[in-house]
Amino acid sequence: MTSKAPCPQGESLQVFKGTFIHATHTSPMETLTPLILGVNRTGKIVFIENVDKEEELSQAWHFQKKNIRVLREREEFFIPGLVDTHIHASQYPNMGTCLDLPLLEWLVRYTFPVESKFKDPKFTEDVYTKLVKRTLRNGTTTACYFATIHTDSTLKLCSIIDNLGQRAFVGKVCMDLNDLFPEYKEKLCESVVETKRFVAELTGREYPLVKPIVTPRFVPSCSSELMQQLGSYASSEGLHIQSHISESRAEVELVKSLFPECKNYTDVYDRHSLLNDKTIMAHGVYLSNDELKVFQKKGAAISHCPNSNISLGSGLFDVRNALHHQVKIGLGTDVSGGYSPSVLNAMRAAIDVTKILGFQSSNYERLTYQEIFRLATLGGSQALGLDNVTGNFEVGKDFDAILVNTNVPNSPFDVFTDDTQEDIFQKFLNLGDDRNMVEVYVAGKKVVPFPNA
């Protein structure tokens, strides 16, 4: 347990006392109880100590006992905010539908048409407001969003996120090739110029928690020149990069035919300067061990999107193998290839995938639910290069947290006297939903319930 040097007298602190469950680099799940945790005015955790230090802390930090928020034993506990490392904000209208086709056909039939609608500002505002509220209610404190090719509409998404208080990376989608749906693409120069305008405008707005991310859609919809220009722009500005890789077999074959001179899919991005320690690639289902080694060497991360991989029939990503290769992994909902906006759902789908891989090979080392909990929190923050800011409860990090209450009206599960704290936590992971997430905090600020709800 640690704490920072005490603050000047009179600084307003939020102080919580009770059970905290989180992951660390050395332990996939730790239950800390009973603890006392302080958050300062800037939203940072300034102490986390055993409760027997309460008296000492209250003198050092000048808070009174009556101002401590005491969680109800067993019924209430804090977990870190959930991190969604891959979600298409613009596909939200389709969420829960259109899951009957494989990736490439799905893009043409359903996805490009809905994304095209975001040139309309009214439609944009309505959809993005609903989406960001939905993800926040589901405990997503950090999200890595794809928007569309429309710059102003993507900037609107940023202002909605800022207004509602979520932490996010947001990408204006870049794509200069689209033979199958020609009305949804942009010219090469436009794509680059608009990306620069998007980054400049977003940076100029100085939103504290919303950052730009360079977003070539995926290899089949980007020319080599576009990828090269985006790669060198991202490197020169030190920007994060997101895209898709090796999601389905047909897509991998297509990329092979488009870039026969490249060793594999990973090599295409690598040759275009798009693979570094600020890169996150979604899926990676068909990456070879050689490609995983390149990911490890470059420090690039993978967003595991199990619901989407099953829903679109793409395949099963082997997280264990990627972890053995020391590749950074987070979880993604991949709305709307994935039909749920909830990272809890992504965790459950990840558990199903690891079990199915276990059926296929008797000596397969399945992931534990604790390891998957770590992927959804600390792992995601690490994959996005934010693990010094968020992901767990450590002094100096921002307080991004969900207050879970297992005894709410109409709770989706019941707790019995014999249940241990771990049983209760598992019930929440497997059966809980937004009804149990009674408060959500980002950088110390309560963002759920919504201020005017």
Ligand SMILES: [Zn+2]
């Ligand atoms: Zn995606």
